[in-house]
Amino acid sequence: MDENAPGRTRFKPASLNTAVAVDLSGVHKWYGDFHVLRDINLRVTKGERIVICGPSGSGKSTMIRCINRLEAHQQGRIVVDGVELTDDVKKIDEVRRDVGMVFQHFNLFPHLTVLENLTLAPIWVRKMPKAEADEIAVHYLRRVKIPEQAGKYPGQLSGGQQQRVAIARALCMSPKIMLFDEPTSSLDPEMVKEVLDTMVELANDGMTMLVVTHEMGFARQVANRVVFMDEGQIVEMNAPQEFFANPQHERTKLFLSQILN
């Protein structure tokens, strides 16, 4: 029942737009002559968890990077939490404050301690007093289960720990939406679980999440919808049970057969 809800939201009247977290409509993007995103339409409601998968080069990372304007789109509209993304720097900053992002390569700041990594944005962007920022940082470090690493530098942590710090860093800004760009792809196999567990907990708390990943177990467990992309297009989008049990397109079937075996 719940899994069907997202499908319905696409046809909700505009007056209920407050429930929409991210809305991409008719989005196109080119890198020079290369057409990376072709007519992307995706509406994500608040609290929804979307898993995006697809072969490499299909544009899935580019798509979520457009949502916090790390990449600019050239056609169509992207509205994030009621703010349309344009060249307007103020709008972009507004969106970035409310959208957290976790990268494949963690991108922690190596010259700052774990605690400083977490408090940097609250102090400089939210203008929070240091004591308060520290308190929040410790709270989230505890939540990702590594409070004892606060004083260390990122280089001293394992990959899994670094990625959990990166998640905590994003959470410290109390984002409304979290973007994950292949968060487990550069981790050793035994560290994938600790990161996925953290993400499952986050999902259970009702966070709106867009996750680019090939972890199909994670998709089954937490996603409301799975989006399959190929060659810059959304090929198929469905609730996970349907998506895995009954893929519609040949391309999806091929992809699933390769990834699940």
Add this chain to the structure above:
Amino acid sequence: MSDTATITDARLSFVRDRPFDPLPPPLVHSGAIGWLLQNLFSSFTNILLTVSCVAMVVWLLPPLIEFLIFDAVWDGSSRADCIVTPQRPAVGACWAFVIERLGFFTYGFYPIEERWRVDVFFVLLAFGIGWMTWLDAPRRGLGMIYFFAVMPVLSFFLLVGLPAIGLQAVSTAQWGGVLVTIVVSAVGIVVSLPLGVLLALGRRSKMPVVRMSSVIFIEVVRGVPLITVLFMASVMLPLFVPESLTPDKLLRALVGVALFAAAYMAEVVRAGLQAIPRGQYEAAMAVGLSYWQAMRLIVLPQALKVTLPNIVNTFIGLFKDTTLVFIVGIFDFLKTIEAARGDVNWATPVTSVTGYAFAAMFYFVFCYAMSRYARYVEHRLRAGDRR
């Protein structure tokens, strides 16, 4: 069981029944002899290098020490004390000359009764440098304000003069010696780093106007020799600007040196910026930092750390390049020595050599100090995040 044993015996007949003879003991690798063997006499090439280096030292060092110390003349008031006489068959460095002209080397033509002002300036500067370079110093934020705002203003009025409070005006034409060398290099260093950072960021900017202006500035300034820049500043500028508006000669040279150093610094900083992965900037953007915050808090601290050896290299080059200001008639430290060594009162065969030796030691002390300090900072920064 016995079967197996016989088979084993038959098939594995190569098994030794006696232990090997003991191997010779390893070469000594500990203690003084071990160290010598390992580091100085480990191979034919190494032995050759060691022997030739020792020979060089034996050949050069004793005469040098003899000249600079044992045969040197420490007291005296004129050339008579520094020439070869039957009583004094060997004369080394004429330090008496340096000691007598030390005031000139330090202050140039600065009025003798006002020289205390220069001394106060040196103390103010040393205090500021100490505060800035001592990384664990208390109140470093206050130190920054002192170094970049309070001290320059104080020094300016102290050196130039402020008749209102009784400090007699001293024209910069009277400045000279160490004073000029220090002023030119301090201004060059303090201006070139921030300006170089801005130019480097400008060169990587997405805005075409900013990028093009940065590129043009950097390439034009790097494309001409410093002497040309100084000539332009001191000879050509007055041709185009009315005399009343022509800035002071020293000021023109200062601006020339600072801009010249900034262009080089820009390329050094750009190399550092290039070394920082794009992900760092993206992560900073993603948490909502503005461009300037991302640069100041994330990218520049890492970039400047990577490129610190090159920055100090540029500073050292700048410090020595200040000697070129003599070409536009400014009496820097080297120029005062040049002027003094022609003094008839001190005309001896060793006067010039002594003067140049003194200059070499002066420049070496400053450059080596900068180099050592950079090593210390590098070491500390590395300890900071790669434990």
